[in-house]
Structures are given as structure tokens and as C-alpha cells.
Amino acid sequence: MKDYPQSVRRKDRQETDxxxxxxxxxNAVSCSxxxxxxxxxxxxxxxxxxDAANNDIIFHFSKHGHAGDEITDGKKASISIYKYGRLYTAAKAVDFGCEYQSVIIYGTIRIIEGEQERMQAMSDFFDRYFAHIPDSSYEAFTAAQSKPIHVAxxxxxxxxxxEHALPAIATDAFFPAFPSVMQPREA
Structure with a gap:
């Protein structure tokens, strides 16, 4: 790829702010x-x-398996982060759709090698997702336990x-009736 795309096809949906x-x-949890x-x-x-201060996306993955072999220093990558909203109907089936918000990011991967920076990144993850869990209810992770993990x-x-919000042509809007992950399935 020569250059990163500078715009989107649907200018009416592009957000640059x-x-x-x-x-x-x-306000999203995972990325692709x-x-x-x-x-x-x-x-x-x-x-x-x-990490807004440094304009970085930090993620982790196992050193074992496909990701560990392929996600390496200096490799170019694209990241997609999205949230979906309601599905909607319209007078014509071709106009049915879904609300969404998304961000596409282009950049270069850097594997964090230094233990202090790695542990800080792991702490940032933990603080983002689990800060509400009392310290007394678990044993904190250690540098040795994080050895099988790459942080990038x-x-x-x-x-x-x-962003695509509910358009004026919508005749109905509803959230999909899919169960969330690990929700019991009906027999």
C-alpha cells in the first residue's frame, strides 16, 4: 500500500473532529x-x-500462535474500532440499515520490550477495565506472569x-435480538 486513505466514500458520514x-x-472495549x-x-x-497523551493504541496478545509470529516490530497495521446501534427499516428494503460509529486507524507496530514500560501498559489495561474491583479480592499480576504476553x-x-445515525427515511428502529456472549441459549 502506497499511502493511507485520506477520506471515506460517504462524506456525509465522515467524522474528523x-x-x-x-x-x-x-468508550469501546475491543478492536480488530x-x-x-x-x-x-x-x-x-x-x-x-x-493512550491519548501519546496518540497510541496499546494492545496485548500471546507470544504463541499466529499473532505472536506475525505481529512484529515495524509492521504496518490497520485497526478498526466500532460500536453499533439500532437496525432500521424503511419503505424500500434497499434503504434498511444500521446505526454505527467507527474509527479506522493506520500505523506502525512497536513491541514493548522494556519491563517497566510493559508493566505500565498492563497496569493501564487493568485500570481501564478492572479498577472497580477491590485490591483485596485478588492477587496482583507480576512481571513473571506476563512473560508469555506481547504488549504492543x-x-x-x-x-x-x-457515524451513521437513524436517517429520516427510517420507518422503524430496534436493537437486534441477538444474545450477548455467554448468555444461556434456549433449548
Whole structure:
């Protein structure tokens, strides 16, 4: 790829205000990371932490397996972060759709090697998702326990957002009736 895309096809949905981009990054949980691999692209889904001060996306993954072999220093990557809303209907089936907000990020991966920086990144993850859990209810993680984990940063080199809200042509709107993960299935 020569250059990162500078815009989106649907200009009416493009969001360039950094406050919109930060809002999405601060209020979503996981991201999809795509990297070039010989044959098929590799996509990896991970929790992430947005380091706004340094304009970095930080994520972790196992050193074992496909991600550990392919997500390496200096590799270019794309990250997708999105949230969906209501599905909607309209007078014509071709106009049915879904509300959404998304951010696409392009950058270069850097694997964090230094133990102090790695442990700080792991602490940032923990603080983002589990800060409400009392310290007395668990044993804190150690540097030795995190050895099988790669922690990576992707410096945001280019990004853009999109938002599609309920259009005026919508005749009905509803949230999908899919169960959330690990919700008991009906027999």
C-alpha cells in the first residue's frame, strides 16, 4: 500500500473532529487489528487501551500462535474500532440499515520490550477495565506472569471516523435480538 486513505466514500458520514474519535476510543472495549501476511491478511481481535497523551493504541496478545509470529516490530497495521446501534427499516428494503460509529486507524507496530514500560501498559489495561474491583479480592499480576504476553503499541499515523445515525427515511428502529456472549441459549 502506497499511502493511507485520506477520506471515506460517504462524506456525509465522515467524522474528523478529534473529540468524536476520542469519544469512540474511550468508550469501546475491543478492536480488530489487521496486518499484511503472505497469502491472507491476519486479523486479530484484542482489548486495547487508548493512550491519548501519546496518540497510541496499546494492545496485548500471546507470544504463541499466529499473532505472536506475525505481529512484529515495524509492521504496518490497520485497526478498526466500532460500536453499533439500532437496525432500521424503511419503505424500500434497499434503504434498511444500521446505526454505527467507527474509527479506522493506520500505523506502525512497536513491541514493548522494556519491563517497566510493559508493566505500565498492563497496569493501564487493568485500570481501564478492572479498577472497580477491590485490591483485596485478588492477587496482583507480576512481571513473571506476563512473560508469555506481547504488549504492543501502534502509533496513530492516520485515522478517520464515521457515524451513521437513524436517517429520516427510517420507518422503524430496534436493537437486534441477538444474545450477548455467554448468555444461556434456549433449548
Amino acid at each position: 478529534t473529540s468524536f474519535l476520542h469519544e469512540i476510543l474511550d 487489528i489487521a496486518i499484511e501476511k503472505e497469502g491472507y491478511p491476519l486479523i486479530h481481535v484484542a482489548f486495547y487501551h487508548f 503499541k501502534l502509533r496513530i499515523e492516520q485515522w478517520f471516523g464515521k
